[in-house]
Structures are given as C-alpha cells and as structure tokens.
Amino acid sequence: MKTLDFITEELCLEPRLRIALVTETYPPEVNGVAMTLQRMVDGLIHRGHRVQLIRPRQARSEVAHCGGDYEEMLSRGMKLPRYDGLRFGLPAKAALVRAWSRQRPDLVHVATEGPLGWTAISAAKKLRLPVTSDFHTNFDHYSEHYGVGWLRQPVAAYLRRFHNRTEATFVPTAEMARTLRGQGYERVEVVSRGVDTTLFSPARRSDMLRAQWGASPDDVVLISVGRVAPEKNLPLVLRTYAAVRHACAEARLVIVGDGPMREAVAKECPEAKLCGMRIGEDLAAHYASADLFLFPSLTETFGNVMLEAMASGLCAVAFDYAAAAEVARDMDNGLCAPGRDEAAFIDRAVRAACDGALRRRLAERARASAEHFDWERVNDQFAASLLRAWHGAHPAAGEAGADRLLGAEH
Incomplete structure (x- = not known):
C-alpha cells in the first residue's frame, strides 16, 4: 500500500517535463526576447x-x-543583416531528429521564427512531439522600415503558417491575441511579461550619473531605451525633445542602446547623450536617474522597456499600444497617446516635462503598478500553458505518469 499511496500522492502533482526550447537569441545577446527567455527558462x-x-x-x-x-x-x-551581435539559426531538421530520437523531449517550444525554428517544428512533427511557439516580434512590420515593404505580406503569411503548425502560440497581450486571431491565427494564448522590481527601482537614482550627463538637479532628463534603429521611431524622440526644450529649456536627452541609426541620431541631435548598450544594475541606474521615459515604437509585441521604466519610478509617454495598452492608463500611471497621433504624444511629453507635480504623481503610480507584474506569476502562467499543451497531446497522461513512477520503483 505504501507504494500505491506514494504514486497516488505524486499523481496529484503536475509531472516534470523534458522541454526542448528552440531560440535564435539568448544571453549574453542583449535584447528583450533573449532576456525574457532566460527568465522563463x-x-x-x-x-x-x-x-x-x-x-x-x-x-x-x-x-x-x-x-x-x-x-x-x-x-x-549566420549573422543577421543590420543587427550586429545577433545571429539566425540555419536549418537543422536532421540534427534535431537525431538528437530527439536519442533523448525524446516531452514537448518542444519554439521561441523564434527563423529557419532553425521552422525546422524544429518539422522535426517535432516527424517525431509526433507536441509543439508550442512564441510570437515575440512583428517582423512583417519591420520590413517597411528597412526598405523592403514589398515583403510585408509574404512575411505575414509565413508567420501565420509557422504558428498555425503548433498546438498553441503564446503572445504577451490580449490586444495582440485579438489582432492575430483576426489575421487567421488559430490557437493563441496570452502569456504576459514580468519585471524585476528589485533590479529596476527608484532607489538606483544616481546624482553622479546625472552629473556625467551634464544634468543639474533641476533639469528634466528624457530617456529612450532600446535599439537605435528605424523600427523604434527615434525621429519622434528627437522631435519630442526639441518641443520640450522649446517649452522648458532645462532639459536633457539620454539614449541608451546601439544600432544602425546611432551616427544619424548623433548628427541630428549632437547634444543628446548616447550611452550605448547597458545591462544589469548599470541599465537600472540609467532608468532611475532620468525623469521622463519616451517609448514611441509602433512595432512591438510588448516592449519590456515599458515595464522596466515604470518599475524604475519613471513617468512614461507611449502610444496606447502593446505594453502601454496592457499596463498603463493615460493620466493615471502614465501618458498614452491614442493611435499613431504623434502630436498627442509630443503634447503629453511637454506637459509632463513642464509639470513636476504631475510627473511625480504618475511616476509613483507607475512604480506601484509595476509591482504587480512579478516574474513568479508570469512563470507560473508559462509553465501551466506548456503543461496544458502536453496534456492535450497525452490524454492518457495519468497512466503514463503511473508507469513512469512504477518503473522508478523497480
């Protein structure tokens, strides 16, 4: 009876899975997808x-x-064109079939949509393994920013076909789920994002760092964090900064990140402080030492930087889109411009820059809101979604679990 009681107790718990996670980016590469995946792993x-x-x-x-x-x-x-430091995986179906035949995973999760990801789905299908996927990046939207707008429809069709081959596609927001379902994506689930509120904190504000930027205690420091690239809408950051300078002269602009537009930005706005790539506590100090966060991108599936800025105690200005639509409310814990209304974006930034009381009130509420987006909750959600996909492919999972436990006893 002891053995049977042990088995019954164990079967009340979820099984431990062997999960093969396929991605074309992972730390030490620095980008939102890589950092998110490391947290989830x-x-x-x-x-x-x-x-x-x-x-x-x-x-x-x-x-x-x-x-x-x-x-x-x-x-x-191979190196990804125009994305220094990033690589995409080459097709590897045969190698994956061999590896997964030797040591069979319970489930395959494909996090990126390149050639490696496509062949991973093919290998999993050949071996009859359940597969899930992530939709992390609007690559079809990127095409218009890189002079290949004619590729947008073919890329959109490829992405839809890619994800419809899997048991479930995970997206970070309810808005994105609605959009993809409207485009013909068949099995979409929301798995949200989290933020480390210990790392990203107002306590990391540094007067020394502000002095390095040339900012006095009374100056308003605007900050943009992300890849310095066409898809991030940097021209709007520069126009917003110019409008703020016109309205209240004591302002500074700090840009954290690197990319192909760095030279152009430096030429157009020589007074901007270009800080390059920052990570960890250094990045957290840059956030916390600023006063107003500008997030004008319209190509995000989420935008981890929005939550990082809010956790750092910053008033954020964004479009009512992606992360902002999910976590911020206009004039409550941030400033959200409707649609693609750039004039409204600039107006909100100018108002916050010139009204310290408003900026501080929104910043305090932003921090309080960010504290609800902890990674433990997100990781519970992610693990539960993978288990649902596995259970869907294994209706007799209880019997299999018993067999596994009984086998371990002999």
Missing part, C-alpha cells in the same frame, strides 16, 4: 522541469553548457 527549471536549449553558436569557440536540469545544443548560425 530559469522559471521552468525552478518548477522542476528539465530544459534543453537549442540555439545558434554565438562564437566559433563557444562550448555548450550542461548541468543539472539544463543542457544546451548549439547549432550553426
């Missing part, structure tokens, strides 16, 4: 699952990391 392992991470090799000398409930499989990759 850590969350899965913390919840007792085993993770095999499949990603492109970032350097020839790189060696796969393995240990405990985590192992890596490195694939061939």
Whole structure:
C-alpha cells in the first residue's frame, strides 16, 4: 500500500517535463526576447522541469553548457543583416531528429521564427512531439522600415503558417491575441511579461550619473531605451525633445542602446547623450536617474522597456499600444497617446516635462503598478500553458505518469 499511496500522492502533482526550447537569441545577446527567455527558462527549471536549449553558436569557440536540469545544443548560425551581435539559426531538421530520437523531449517550444525554428517544428512533427511557439516580434512590420515593404505580406503569411503548425502560440497581450486571431491565427494564448522590481527601482537614482550627463538637479532628463534603429521611431524622440526644450529649456536627452541609426541620431541631435548598450544594475541606474521615459515604437509585441521604466519610478509617454495598452492608463500611471497621433504624444511629453507635480504623481503610480507584474506569476502562467499543451497531446497522461513512477520503483 505504501507504494500505491506514494504514486497516488505524486499523481496529484503536475509531472516534470523534458522541454526542448528552440531560440535564435539568448544571453549574453542583449535584447528583450533573449532576456525574457532566460527568465522563463530559469522559471521552468525552478518548477522542476528539465530544459534543453537549442540555439545558434554565438562564437566559433563557444562550448555548450550542461548541468543539472539544463543542457544546451548549439547549432550553426549566420549573422543577421543590420543587427550586429545577433545571429539566425540555419536549418537543422536532421540534427534535431537525431538528437530527439536519442533523448525524446516531452514537448518542444519554439521561441523564434527563423529557419532553425521552422525546422524544429518539422522535426517535432516527424517525431509526433507536441509543439508550442512564441510570437515575440512583428517582423512583417519591420520590413517597411528597412526598405523592403514589398515583403510585408509574404512575411505575414509565413508567420501565420509557422504558428498555425503548433498546438498553441503564446503572445504577451490580449490586444495582440485579438489582432492575430483576426489575421487567421488559430490557437493563441496570452502569456504576459514580468519585471524585476528589485533590479529596476527608484532607489538606483544616481546624482553622479546625472552629473556625467551634464544634468543639474533641476533639469528634466528624457530617456529612450532600446535599439537605435528605424523600427523604434527615434525621429519622434528627437522631435519630442526639441518641443520640450522649446517649452522648458532645462532639459536633457539620454539614449541608451546601439544600432544602425546611432551616427544619424548623433548628427541630428549632437547634444543628446548616447550611452550605448547597458545591462544589469548599470541599465537600472540609467532608468532611475532620468525623469521622463519616451517609448514611441509602433512595432512591438510588448516592449519590456515599458515595464522596466515604470518599475524604475519613471513617468512614461507611449502610444496606447502593446505594453502601454496592457499596463498603463493615460493620466493615471502614465501618458498614452491614442493611435499613431504623434502630436498627442509630443503634447503629453511637454506637459509632463513642464509639470513636476504631475510627473511625480504618475511616476509613483507607475512604480506601484509595476509591482504587480512579478516574474513568479508570469512563470507560473508559462509553465501551466506548456503543461496544458502536453496534456492535450497525452490524454492518457495519468497512466503514463503511473508507469513512469512504477518503473522508478523497480
């Protein structure tokens, strides 16, 4: 009876899964997708699952990391055009079929939509493994910013076909879920995003850093954080800064990030402080030492920087879109311009820059709101979604679980 009682108790708990997670970006690469995935991998392992991470090799000398409930499989990759430091994975169906035949995962999760991701879905289908996917980036929207607008429809069709091959596609906002369903995506679920409110905190504000920017205690510092690239709508940041300077002269502009527009931005706005890429506590100090966060991008699926800025105690100005639509309310815990109304965006930024009491009130409420978006809750949601997909492919999971436990007893 002891063995049967043990099995009954164990079957009341969710099973530990072997999850193969396929991605074309991962730390030390610095971008929102990579940082989000690292958080989610850590969350899965913390919840007792085993993770095999499949990603492109970032350097020839790189060696796969393995240990405990985590192992890596490195694939061939190529540099992504116009995205320094990022690579996309080359097709690897045969290698994945071999690897997953030797050690079969319970589920495959494909986080990015490149050639590696496509062939991972094909390999999983061949082996009859359940597959889920993430929709992280509006690549079809990017095409118009890189002079290949004619590719938008073909890319949109590819993405729809890619995700409709999987059991579920995870998106970060309800707005994105509605949009994709309207475009013919068949199985869409919301898995939100989180923020580290210990790392990103108003307590990291630094007078020394502000002095390095040339900002006095009374100056209003505007900050933009993200890739310095066409899809991030940097021209609107510069126009907003000019309008703020015109309305209240004591203002500074800080831009954190790197990318192909850096030279153009420096030429157009030589007084802007271009800080390059920042990570960890250094990045957190940059946020907290500013006063007003500008987030004009219209190509995001979420935009982690919005939550990071709010957690840092900043009043944020954004369009009512992506993360802002999900976490901010205009004139309550942030400033949200409707649609693509750039004049409304600029007006809100000018008002906040010139009205310190308003800016501080919105910043305090932004911090309070961000505290509700902790990673533990998000990782619970992600793990539960993967388990649902696995259960859907294994209706007799209870019997399989019993067999596994009984096998462990003998």
